Amino acid sequence: MMRYHKVPEETIKRMPQYLRALLFLRQQSTKYITSRGLSEYVLLNPPQIRKDLSYFGAFGLRGTGYEVEPLIKQIRRILKLDVEQKTVLVGAGRLGSAIARFPGFQRYGFNITDIYDNAGKRIGKKIGKIQIKDVAKLNKIKANSVKIAIIATPPETAQQIADALVKAGVTSILNLTSAYLAVPKKVRVRTVDLAMELGMLPYYT
């Protein structure tokens, strides 16, 4: 019974991958999947998958594999994606607009409820059904209702946006700028700088 061990951070990072694969399998009307079967969708070996899942409980059926639908529910619960996660987007430029209409977020339980920008010409306009608000009103985010934010502004303004978000009670930030963000320890930042993601590829050629 491993359930009371500390769960490795790497395991947490892989859980969304499992979820993505399972959602795909459900769409294909697959009812059961073995760790071997899953491994073909996530490029990890079967023992790794079994071990990861076992940190949270014994979800499988020996001799059969994992039942897709219940496992989806479990992973959603583990990652706290079973409740709707209200999300704010800051930056309604090209990248921000693309993000706002990105269908993938919904599937994981993220719901973009507010969009902010600092450009006068954009404020008031709509992306989908959401009206763009003035970034100066960021402090009006209802405390405790929005915990997650996405920053898609130019890098120069990212830090001040982050400060405002933290003050408004946001605890997780997806930073899509190239800026390094200084935040209190309790706040979790995940930075995705596309140029940097590319940066390591040529090394291996």
Place this chain on the structure above:
Amino acid sequence: MMRYHKVPEETIKRMPQYLRALLFLRQQSTKYITSRGLSEYVLLNPPQIRKDLSYFGAFGLRGTGYEVEPLIKQIRRILKLDVEQKTVLVGAGRLGSAIARFPGFQRYGFNITDIYDNAGKRIGKKIGKIQIKDVAKLNKIKANSVKIAIIATPPETAQQIADALVKAGVTSILNLTSAYLAVPKKVRVRTVDLAMELGMLPYYT
């Protein structure tokens, strides 16, 4: 002398971060930086930074730190970013368009030379100075001249695009779709699924 050890993959992933910080420091006219100084820009501790750099040589000056300009050159050389990396972009939708105009790529030596899409209405139009080509002509990529590709299409078409790219001689792919891509071992894929990046954040709240 560690130079002949195998370089950890994690180290390679961090090198672009160092580069980014150094480029910023150069812009600030900083001539020398210590490992401690750098650590404030990349959120890693000084010994980690020194160890990473030492895999490739002794670039520092004891008592002083690292000279910014030469270190930039060294890292660029190590990551093979000192020569221009021709890059193709497939998918000229919202995300693709945002990528195409993204200024960050240039700084790292990536130069988007071709853009492809499958939608008739987009083909022939221009993004910046680059005319969008028909994805059916992907096989016309000059062999050996383009090694890197970015896929920003809907996930359903990502696999067939990847197949075509591999056939055309591309060796590194940045996959911005949620699809898992099956490619030959020699081809390097880096998948960035923004929804998945968000997926792990709520766990820690």
Place this chain on the structure above:
DNA sequence: TTGTGCTTGTGTTCACATTCACAAAGTCTT
């Protein structure tokens, strides 16, 4: 030139993550 104060470079230690190997438990066939 000698001593003091930094900072790098790295062997060693430690912590964490992955893989292995197999018992336990279920399925299915005969």
Place this chain on the structure above:
DNA sequence: AAGACTTTGTGAATGTGAACACAAGCACAA
């Protein structure tokens, strides 16, 4: 009902990367 076959769950072994501590080297002042 029994045996062959699958597949999970996990303790133990292995592998890999991070952190530490300190010797080696450089700068600068007296």
